[in-house]
Amino acid sequence: LTAAGVHVSARDLEDFVARIFTAKGMRPDAAATVADVLCFANRRGIDSHGVSRIASYLGYIDKGHLDPCAEPVLRPIGPSLFVLAAQRAAGPVAMTRAVDEAIVRARAGGVCVGLVSETTHTGAVGYYSSRAAAADCAALIVGAGPPNMAYHGARAASLSTSPITLAVPGGAAPLALDMATSIAAMGRLYEARDAGEPLPEGWALAADGAPTTDPEAAAITLPLGGPKGSGLALLIECVTGVLCGTPILTRMLGPGATRRHMQNALILVIDIAAVRPVAEFRADIESLSALVRALPRRHEDEEILLPGERGARTAARTAMTGIALSKATWRRLGEIALSLGIALPPTGEPKDA
Amino acid sequence: LTAAGVHVSARDLEDFVARIFTAKGMRPDAAATVADVLCFANRRGIDSHGVSRIASYLGYIDKGHLDPCAEPVLRPIGPSLFVLAAQRAAGPVAMTRAVDEAIVRARAGGVCVGLVSETTHTGAVGYYSSRAAAADCAALIVGAGPPNMAYHGARAASLSTSPITLAVPGGAAPLALDMATSIAAMGRLYEARDAGEPLPEGWALAADGAPTTDPEAAAITLPLGGPKGSGLALLIECVTGVLCGTPILTRMLGPGATRRHMQNALILVIDIAAVRPVAEFRADIESLSALVRALPRRHEDEEILLPGERGARTAARTAMTGIALSKATWRRLGEIALSLGIALPPTGEPKDA
Numbered sequence: 001l002t003a004a005g006v007h008v009s010a011r012d013l014e015d016f017v018a019r020i021f022t023a024k025g026m027r028p029d030a031a032a033t034v035a036d037v038l039c040f041a042n043r044r045g046i047d048s049h050g051v052s053r054i055a056s057y058l059g060y061i062d063k064g065h066l067d068p069c070a071e072p073v074l075r076p077i078g079p080s081l082f083v084l085a086a087q088r089a090a091g092p093v094a095m096t097r098a099v100d101e102a103i104v105r106a107r108a109g110g111v112c113v114g115l116v117s118e119t120t121h122t123g124a125v126g127y128y129s130s131r132a133a134a135a136d137c138a139a140l141i142v143g144a145g146p147p148n149m150a151y152h153g154a155r156a157a158s159l160s161t162s163p164i165t166l167a168v169p170g171g172a173a174p175l176a177l178d179m180a181t182s183i184a185a186m187g188r189l190y191e192a193r194d195a196g197e198p199l200p201e202g203w204a205l206a207a208d209g210a211p212t213t214d215p216e217a218a219a220i221t222l223p224l225g226g227p228k229g230s231g232l233a234l235l236i237e238c239v240t241g242v243l244c245g246t247p248i249l250t251r252m253l254g255p256g257a258t259r260r261h262m263q264n265a266l267i268l269v270i271d272i273a274a275v276r277p278v279a280e281f282r283a284d285i286e287s288l289s290a291l292v293r294a295l296p297r298r299h300e301d302e303e304i305l306l307p308g309e310r311g312a313r314t315a316a317r318t319a320m321t322g323i324a325l326s327k328a329t330w331r332r333l334g335e336i337a338l339s340l341g342i343a344l345p346p347t348g349e350p351k352d353a
Numbered sequence: 354l355t356a357a358g359v360h361v362s363a364r365d366l367e368d369f370v371a372r373i374f375t376a377k378g379m380r381p382d383a384a385a386t387v388a389d390v391l392c393f394a395n396r397r398g399i400d401s402h403g404v405s406r407i408a409s410y411l412g413y414i415d416k417g418h419l420d421p422c423a424e425p426v427l428r429p430i431g432p433s434l435f436v437l438a439a440q441r442a443a444g445p446v447a448m449t450r451a452v453d454e455a456i457v458r459a460r461a462g463g464v465c466v467g468l469v470s471e472t473t474h475t476g477a478v479g480y481y482s483s484r485a486a487a488a489d490c491a492a493l494i495v496g497a498g499p500p501n502m503a504y505h506g507a508r509a510a511s512l513s514t515s516p517i518t519l520a521v522p523g524g525a526a527p528l529a530l531d532m533a534t535s536i537a538a539m540g541r542l543y544e545a546r547d548a549g550e551p552l553p554e555g556w557a558l559a560a561d562g563a564p565t566t567d568p569e570a571a572a573i574t575l576p577l578g579g580p581k582g583s584g585l586a587l588l589i590e591c592v593t594g595v596l597c598g599t600p601i602l603t604r605m606l607g608p609g610a611t612r613r614h615m616q617n618a619l620i621l622v623i624d625i626a627a628v629r630p631v632a633e634f635r636a637d638i639e640s641l642s643a644l645v646r647a648l649p650r651r652h653e654d655e656e657i658l659l660p661g662e663r664g665a666r667t668a669a670r671t672a673m674t675g676i677a678l679s680k681a682t683w684r685r686l687g688e689i690a691l692s693l694g695i696a697l698p699p700t701g702e703p704k705d706a
Contacts, residue, residue, distance in 0.1 A: 077463045081462065081628075109431040109434065111464075111466045151645055151648055154650060168592065177587075179581045227658075235520075235660060237641070238491070238528060242641065243521075243623070244628065245633065250637060250641050280598065281598075284598075291602065292587065295507035295509055297507060297508065298506055304505075307587060
């Protein structure tokens with residue numbers, strides 16, 4: 001274990017993660033899905049949504065917020081609309097099932113909207129939109145969870161950092177945007193905490209609502225663009241949890257408030273071939289991508305990147321070098337491995353690509 | 354004409370606007386739709402998207418970018434998916450037709466996605482999502498147009514300020530968010546120009562790509578949250594124009610670039626009753642709205658507003674006082690009236706509500 005942390009091969013890390021969740025009672029295929037989604041984030045350098053979240057997932061299982069044995073129930077409403085009642089299944093399990101169902105239905109009718117209700121932390125939502133893009137579909141996904149972001153003008157956690165992801169098939173990799181509606185995702189705050197680094201001004205409030213740059217004190221994120229991020233997050237709650245009849249904010253902020261962790265999501269998938277030939281669509285995306293890359297730069301030495309490009313490059317690199325895990329994350333994984341009687345994956349020295 | 358401008362009744366202003374467009378060859382019902390959409394913005398205080406845009410709409414007609422006689426062509430792809438080929442019809446005409454079609458289809462199948470291709474400036478997209486919300490539907494609409502915003506890291510106009518609107522039925526008024534993916538919409542820059550006021554730092558670049566606060570020099574807006582707004586606008590172009598086979602950015606930035614004005618949009622409408630009883634949905638939205646309004650404030654004297662609330666209040670006030678038009682807008686309307694031989698609407702002194 002070097003000062004910087006360790007390197008683990010993606011395959012070994014995935015096997016390790018899957019063993020953790022099977023040890024908690026999850027079916028092997030479901031555990032493999034959770035492992036795939038979490039390691040997707042680490043492979044792409046989005047450590048805030050990777051294996052560092054396992055401890056909280058296990059906490060949800062222990063508190064009964066996440067049912068490792070849950071079987072999500074599909075409620076078709078029409079050929080192009082369904083609700084997947086997740087029954088508190090792990091987010092990756094419910095979301096993967098839902099996006100796959102939406103792809104199949106979009107293939108038949110051109111389009112499908114899937115609503116996922118009562119799931120748990122979904123991981124990086126870009127995983128699901130990229131999965132649809134890999135199936136030659138365009139996808140838009142929004143999700144909502146427990147309050148950890150302030151509504152514009154409020155000094156209390158009152159919205160989730162509700163992510164938005166959009167993806168379309170591109171050239172080598174899909175164009176895939178995955179963003180929080182906050183200035184910074186909660187995971188970024190946790191990373192700053194682990195690194196012991198102060199936060200930029202304007203990112204967060206302390207639990208009492210006072211602005212702070214102290215990562216230990218930071219408890220509430222602030223919305224992107226004030227009323228814009230705030231409005232997006234509120235409307236995302238409305239078209240996910242409120243629409244499904246499983247609202248989160250009124251349950252967690254209202255009278256008789258509960259702190260049970262829960263998430264909801266809306267998935268829109270459009271089969272590109274239903275609208276125009278996929279090859280033509282891809283060619284246009286490649287032309288557009290080339291134009292964007294070649295734009296005159298504001299700062300000559302700062303390359304212009306496409307949505308998802310940084311993650312795709314990191315993934316290509318980590319396929320060679322393995323995944324770098326911070327000391328704090330590795331220590332936590334060690335504690336989990338010990339408590340469950342599971343061996344940690346083999347590690348190597350950090351390598352450069 | 355006072356120093357501040359004039360007040361005109363909404364009804365008189367709408368009649369005047371409709372006469373302008375019928376004088377340009379538009380069918381009376383289409384002209385009334387354009388007038389309704391533009392005056393919707395003025396009624397709600399969004400002057401940047403109101404009658405101040407008429408001069409540019411007439412310019413589009415004169416240059417052949419907007420066909421006042423166009424009949425949009427509906428191409429159904431499946432029960433829940435269609436393309437409306439707008440044939441360069443006025444944005445309000447094509448968008449109103451498309452959202453109404455999407456509502457009808459959502460009523461039948463629970464959901465509908467409508468793609469609008471080759472239309473022109475749509476006006477305030479919140480008009481269309483609010484129209485769906487008034488029909489007890491949830492709506493998400495995104496649109497894309499000619500480049501007037503810089504891609505993150507670029508010093509050239511390379512994306513449109515691609516708006517996003519989301520609306521759901523609420524209590525007295527729908528919850529309706531309507532936002533640009535730029536820090537500030539182009540219309541806000543025009544308003545600053547008319548008012549002769551400097552822009553805040555970080556809002557805009559001059560035509561040569563240099564940052565500027567001079568509203569006369571400002572030519573390019575900057576994306577909300579850097580790569581976030583930039584990524585949203587790029588993906589919105591991908592799921593509208595590129596998906597329809599009528600891309601804007603590659604036509605306007607690529608080899609043999611054209612400057613023909615054009616817009617595309619994607620409309621998603623979900624019939625709430627297909628998912629859960631509308632009365633229950635509304636009750637949950639009202640509970641959520643009440644919770645948000647009652648949140649502890651960061652600044653005691655700054656009220657917490659819901660998406661669309663400011664506009665709804667302004668609309669209630671302008672229904673009493675009439676619509677206030679700036680001197681610059683009134684002068685331009687006077688020039689248009691003169692050139693078309695149309696009488697200006699009667700005006701009153703500015704009134705307080």
